[in-house]
Amino acid sequence: MCEYCSHREMMFALSEALSSSCSNETLSSCLPLLHGFTIVILRIQRRPVENINALLPIILRAGKVAVSEAADEDNKDVVARIFEKLIAISTSMREVCNKQVVDEKKDQLRSILGLYTLELLALVSKDGSIAASLNASKAPSLVLQLSELLPYCGLSYVGLITGRDVEVNHFWNDDGETVESKSLVYKGAILAVLWGYACKEVAAVACENIDTLLKGLQSCKSERIRALSNMKHVPSLDYPLQIRNTCIEFLSAVLAADSASSKDDNEKIDWSFITPSLFALFQSMQSIVIHMPDPEQREKAFSVLKKTLSELPPQQRFDMLKGLIINSNHPSVASLLISVVKDEIDRTFNDVSKAEGQDSNNRDLHLQTPFITGDVLELVELILKPPKGGPPDLPGQSDAVIVALNLYRFLLMKEKIEKTNYTGVLSNSCLRKVQSEWLLPLRVLVSGILAQNVNDDSEFGSLTVSLLMPVMAVLTHCLELVEEGLRHSI
Numbered sequence: 001m002c003e004y005c006s007h008r009e010m011m012f013a014l015s016e017a018l019s020s021s022c023s024n025e026t027l028s029s030c031l032p033l034l035h036g037f038t039i040v041i042l043r044i045q046r047r048p049v050e051n052i053n054a055l056l057p058i059i060l061r062a063g064k065v066a067v068s069e070a071a072d073e074d075n076k077d078v079v080a081r082i083f084e085k086l087i088a089i090s091t092s093m094r095e096v097c098n099k100q101v102v103d104e105k106k107d108q109l110r111s112i113l114g115l116y117t118l119e120l121l122a123l124v125s126k127d128g129s130i131a132a133s134l135n136a137s138k139a140p141s142l143v144l145q146l147s148e149l150l151p152y153c154g155l156s157y158v159g160l161i162t163g164r165d166v167e168v169n170h171f172w173n174d175d176g177e178t179v180e181s182k183s184l185v186y187k188g189a190i191l192a193v194l195w196g197y198a199c200k201e202v203a204a205v206a207c208e209n210i211d212t213l214l215k216g217l218q219s220c221k222s223e224r225i226r227a228l229s230n231m232k233h234v235p236s237l238d239y240p241l242q243i244r245n246t247c248i249e250f251l252s253a254v255l256a257a258d259s260a261s262s263k264d265d266n267e268k269i270d271w272s273f274i275t276p277s278l279f280a281l282f283q284s285m286q287s288i289v290i291h292m293p294d295p296e297q298r299e300k301a302f303s304v305l306k307k308t309l310s311e312l313p314p315q316q317r318f319d320m321l322k323g324l325i326i327n328s329n330h331p332s333v334a335s336l337l338i339s340v341v342k343d344e345i346d347r348t349f350n351d352v353s354k355a356e357g358q359d360s361n362n363r364d365l366h367l368q369t370p371f372i373t374g375d376v377l378e379l380v381e382l383i384l385k386p387p388k389g390g391p392p393d394l395p396g397q398s399d400a401v402i403v404a405l406n407l408y409r410f411l412l413m414k415e416k417i418e419k420t421n422y423t424g425v426l427s428n429s430c431l432r433k434v435q436s437e438w439l440l441p442l443r444v445l446v447s448g449i450l451a452q453n454v455n456d457d458s459e460f461g462s463l464t465v466s467l468l469m470p471v472m473a474v475l476t477h478c479l480e481l482v483e484e485g486l487r488h489s490i
Contacts, residue, residue, distance in 0.1 A: 010040045011051065015058045027069060028078050030062045034085035041092040048096055049108045056116050057181065059089060063123040079127065086120055087145050094152065114153030118166070118188030119181060121146045122235075125191045131240035139199040147206040150192060157196060157208045158216060160189040162223065163230035186233035194235075194243065197250045217254050222268045224254060225278075225311060232280035236287050244288050248301050255307045271316050282308070282324055286333055306340055314369035317344070322379055331396060334383070335403040341379065342407050344371045349414060352422075372422040377430065380408050384438045391445045395467040401442075405474040408434070412481050426485060435482045439475060446472050 018033045066082040069075040097109040159165030196203035217224045285305045292298040328334040348371045383404035453461040
């Protein structure tokens with residue numbers, strides 16, 4: 001029927017039928033309809049760009065439903081056949097493209113095919129059985145077929161990882177699914193590179209060299225930062241663990257830049273424009289860290305997060321850490337990020353000490369970094385005296401509170417030993433504020449909760465006491481240091 005009836009009528013009929021059949025219960029009925037599209041697309045003669053562009057969102061709905069059913073063992077065979085039919089449709093699109101005699105139409109169809117390929121790659125990679133191939137660095141047939149289309153569509157790994165090849169594509173369908181489709185396309189762009197990084201065979205069919213890509217990103221900071229900002233679309237919790245692991249491995253490789261050979265071109269980077277995208281990347285990385293099942297993997301993922309933070313200039317790095325800490329819903333992650341702030345403070349103090357008596361301009365430059373200014377105390381205050389009002393949530397935030405108290409204690413002792421007061425932590429007014437507004441109210445709160453639970457033999461009572469006793473110990477030491485500081489305050 002698809003071969004003999006009017007292709008316009010068949011496009012409409014297939015579209016209507018597929019729209020009504022795209023559900024979990026009727027997934028298998030999509031197979032003959034998708035096969036019909038492979039035939040009808042080949043018969044399109046007039047306005048192929050407009051017609052094919054209008055069909056693809058409807059066709060891809062079958063892929064989205066298939067992904068939702070991929071975990072069901074009973075549907076695995078149907079899901080695999082759905083993906084095969086979707087790739088067969090890309091083959092039909094390529095044939096239509098090759099038939100075009102007008103270069104402009106050929107280029108337009110290649111652009112549409114490129115978007116379709118990336119979106120389909122994003123959907124295929126959600127299938128756990130396909131992602132499992134990454135463990136053995138094996139290339140699934142579906143991924144190979146899709147990757148082979150990338151050079152045909154004018155898509156390169158460097159253009160995909162930086163987002164340039166996606167941004168210049170103007171063939172986004174103006175419908176309600178546009179936002180979701182764009183998200184999948186950007187994810188597909190990153191996944192195309194991740195598959196090539198993990199499987200040499202994939203990179204080969206895409207006519208790419210991963211080593212060349214990595215060297216290019218490692219040697220040019222502005223290009224590296226652009227790639228990192230585009231990775232705000234990084235596949236996160238909605239993708240299998242193997243994909244997330246590969247993502248961390250790839251980021252680690254990108255960030256393995258030798259500072260001596262890397263071209264530092266900060267002046268070419270518009271940090272105000274790029275920081276929101278980097279913040280989204282860091283939030284995704286936080287989610288990956290939290291949900292890593294293995295402690296060693298979590299440690300590695302957090303190490304990559306810290307390495308990524310080090311790419312930012314001091315002011316942007318501090319602002320990023322502050323934003324991540326404030327917006328973190330996981331106290332354990334917030335405490336880890338506060339420990340990063342402590343390391344930055346220690347490093348800055350050491351840099352200032354090394355610059356003493358050498359280059360006064362270099363010393364002044366270090367002193368301008370927010371890690372040894374009053375900004376650090378404001379960060380501590382955000383934990384001990386939350387801006388939303390009220391005390392910190394205890395015992396839930398005990399880890400973050402302990403780390404914040406330790407950071408404050410570290411500042412007090414560091415400034416005292418160095419005989420400095422860069423942060424203002426030793427000033428009389430600051431000490432009195434910390435004592436009256438942070439520490440004493442916190443001691444009242446902790447003492448009250450401990451008193452309520454110290455004789456409680458339940459599991460919750462015992463856990464509460466075990467969490468808050470360390471808080472009280474550090475808090476008491478901080479109060480002692482503040483009282484001593486008030487006796488010798490500036």
